[in-house]
Amino acid sequence: MPNHRLQIHPILPIPQREGFEFYWEENRFTGLPGETISAALFANGVHVFGHHLRDGSPQGIYCANGQCAQCLVLENGKPVKACMELVSPEARIEPLNTLPKLPESPATSYMQPVEELRIPVLIIGGGPAGLSAAIELGKLGVPTLLIDDKHHLGGKMVLQTHRFFGSREAVYAGTRGIDIAARMADEVKSLSPYVQVWLNSTALAVFSDRKVGILRDGSQYVLVKPEALLVASGAREKSLAFRGNWLPGVYGAGAFQTLLNRDLVLPAQHLFIVGGGNVGLIAAYHALQAGVEVVGLVEALPECGGYKVHQDKLKRLGVPIFTSHTILSANGDQTVESATIAQVDARFQPIPDTEKTFACDAILIAVGLDPVNEFYTKAREFDLPVFTAGDAGEIAEASAAIYSGKIQGFEIARSLSYPAPEIPEEWRRQAEILKSKPGKLIDSDGPDAEPGVYPMIHCLQEIPCDPCSSVCPRGLIQINREDIRKTPVFDTTQGVCSGCERCVAICPGLAITLVDSRKDPEHPLISLPFEFPETLFPEGELVTVVDIEGNFLADLPVVKIRHIKANDRTRIVRVQAPRELARKIAGIRLLNQSANPLKEDQSADAREAMICRCERVSAAEIRSLIRAGIHDLNEIKAVTRAGMGACGSKTCGPLIRRLLLEEGVPSAEIMDLTRRPLFVEVPLGVFAGVKPDSGGDGDR
């Protein structure tokens, strides 16, 4: 019996849980308490959850976020989203291959009236922005209801095992996302009764009478009328049209992180990543930490858009990065078996004869995020006082989301005339800094070589980040306090480095090493940060050390691995190196591979590029309509059903718009899709107030 659950992880604890049995078709599988159906199926090696009724195409996990409905399975005869429902003992899970039967139901005489609630502030989304706003509102004594559609607070922070960038003082920089989530969630809970939290509760619609319809705890319909609404619903991942983009094994980057870091299952062994922004780069790192080989990463631009430190980290670990490349196809029969990429020209068109195909069993799409802003738009339309924070307003790092939530918390309190101080100009400046994109590259050779011990800072790009400067006990690492985007400088005039390695451990970019020549000036010790299980490189074993961008320097033995609690799961690996290499060594290579493409091109029989996954509408079909003169998204929808599926055009809407632009339709001429409730599908019985046991869902 295969078991694809994570057994070991350098950062995440793997809880020991007593398993139970459930059925997948006729097979008895083991599930774990708290595990989603999708996680339980992945753990047992099942990646195809059903087949689309239109064309029999295999269906599986795509968003892992309750948004796309591609993971529908039958649970005891009822269709459910496998990524949202928890598996239960003796559950009978079956693939969905045809239209599901509607179960029989006895007549119900009792229907509960819809509960209505008034509250000063409603916050949609318990991620970094929503939590942060709730904390400020709670502290100011403003009654606030925070809802989140997941079982835990924290939003996407619960997936972020890495240390956050930003300001240590303002937004917990240097701490891991998972721990920031826990800390903020605890703080929110401590602010009861001012802050009330509903988990597993999804906002469904903002109505014209300024009430917000909420599916509470998956089973009860509640109408909440807030005086002010904060939309902190985060972002959704953009999709990309390429052949085979719908095959099980093609995921959004967030989906893959969810499977790995929340669900603790291994979705793949060999991963290819599309997109060199921070999301793609971090996803690659997380995959490596879980033991997944990252076969390669493509970025269409000549440079990756994410932080240089993230990119360098991957290069050092041995991940091949192909800039000015795009993905042409995902290839495979029932699931992904390989990915074909090609070089692109200045207009992003693939250059013939540059195709390369790599074997892989998963492809991540990390080509950017779009704000989840439909509630904001509706609230504006209906004159409900509304605010946004975090990605729902503007896509940026989580640290920026935390800070914008804090500011919006104050703004909302003030708008409702609660006594709250005016927002200092300094905060707004800080907010702008935290949102800023990576800036210019700095040329630095580091401090002059010295006889003693000193840090080498391989952080050569202006990004908003300051933990190294705040952690040095002697204040020797300095960053401009007015603008933490400036790169850190090791200032020898202030004193002497003690070699404590704290800067090495805390740097979120893993971009600081320590060169210690005190014992042997000819063979200094180099301290390197390392976030992988130490069993990979036991002391005494040879490791390949590389320079900042991953170029080979030497094979050296591991002298010592320091794994102390104060360093919060960042191991420090010490190697001894010849003096001339010491300052160049920036990391250890993990993957000893050189991106060998397959000899055979498997893309020849790749399938169509799918735009609407729900209704199976291909790019070719939509392009032909556009070429026939149809430029209104609503008309394209009417003719093809693209956008009429379960996800409510969340994925295909932006893709169709992009096709229109590619076909030369001016942006101003494109009529947007009309947005309608509901945000996700909800059973009629919930609206009718039928007791869950006699009709509706949510019986767990």
Add this chain to the structure above:
Amino acid sequence: MTGNPSSSYDAIIIGAGSVGVPAAFSMARDGLHVLVLDGNASVGQGSNKSAIGGIRATHSDPAKIHLGLRSIETFSTWEDQYCEDIGWRRGGYSFVAYTAEQEEAFKSLIVLQKSYGLEILWLDRPELLELIPGVNPEHLLGGTYSPNDGSASPLLAIHAMYSHACKLGASFHFNEPVTEIRVEHGRVAGVGTPCGYYSSPIVINAAGAHAAQMAKLAGIDIPVTPDAHEGGITEPVARFLEPMIVDTRPADGSANFYFYQNDQGQIVFCLTPHPSIWGYNIRETSSFLPMVARRMVEVIPRLAHLRVRRTWRGLYPMTPDGFPIIGWAQDVEGYLLAVGMCGQGFMLGPGLGELLSRMSQHQLMDEDERVLKILSPARAFTGQEKLK
């Protein structure tokens, strides 16, 4: 597409919707040079896309029964004739009865309806339970069943007719609202838009919810006022329901409501608010879903499991008596009214389109005279449609 100021047409239709498009199709087929003007970006973007797709000839008067039967003929044969799927399904309609008064009223209507050529029968309780498995039997007395009624996708149907109208030579101008109707010496001369002026001896008002404004442009008052209804659609499930169910019982906040399972397997539903909500507001209300869900789950309890996918709100252009207004305007020669469909524009469209074409050519058939008498703009509006 911008207007050519010197263009002249045999007829100009205002509104590329449920009525205007089949009218353009029929007229182009009959060889007329026709222009359709619409302020929206594409075809059917007014109330057509809000229609739930029910198509019936089950009405209470000979005019609508006649137009309905003609329309069903077009919808039901479309796929055979043009090899295009418009989502047609002959599932029938059933008006269910829970009170003696309802039973009485339906039964007496059936006699009339049959006399006008409609195939309809009364099903007693056991027969109805067989026709609608899973229906709540409590207080159920029976219901009507008109097996030839059905449903189609308003989106696909109107697009199909639009495409064929274009192929037959009809012109459509979108994003071009009519801002002027020129009347010279008591008859229409043409219409103006921000893009140009088009002359024509015939102007057809098929402007749906905006019909009254379009009549006003020609100096005519017509009693058409829209009210708003909400509808919704669920996820698809395996077929379990054949006919459209219409429950005419009044309840708190609503008059009747109705639902059916479309060709995709989705339940499409709609509810008539009571009292009516007049005006052009089509913003979604918080009261609709709880109200309609209760009523649906009460009638068919298993619907509780079915997930709602999307809801919307659309406009019913209402007349005082609940019947459409079809005919030449009394005071402006050449101005043809095809307005006040009371939410039935889609199901009446094809039959009406043929009629409008014959009217434009002044080639009426005998049956047309009777229809036009009943639906005349000059009528007293004292009656009341019994199956709104």
